[in-house]
Amino acid sequence: MLSMGLSFKVCQEILENLKATESWLFQPSVLEGQMKRFMLLLDLKRRCLVSFESGLALETINQGLPVVAFWSDRIHQRLRDNLSSFATAGDRIV
8 A cells, every 4th residue: 555655554453443443353363255355436525445346446437536445365375475574584694
């Protein structure tokens, strides 16, 4: 989300929301059937994290508002990769 240009504060709020509503995403192992597609709808007044619906995404984009789509399997893989790289880096420091 940072790479999409969102501020650290906004990203932090979104991650807190994900932890509260989709805590399974932060577990070490997730079953493929649990994976979901999400989209973040942004406007000046609110940020909504909802299940991905192509019709709603297109409607939102047609209104000139941004939509950030992401899939939980990719998020989970990046979290695992980051944790693994931190663990590896920590081993090298010691």
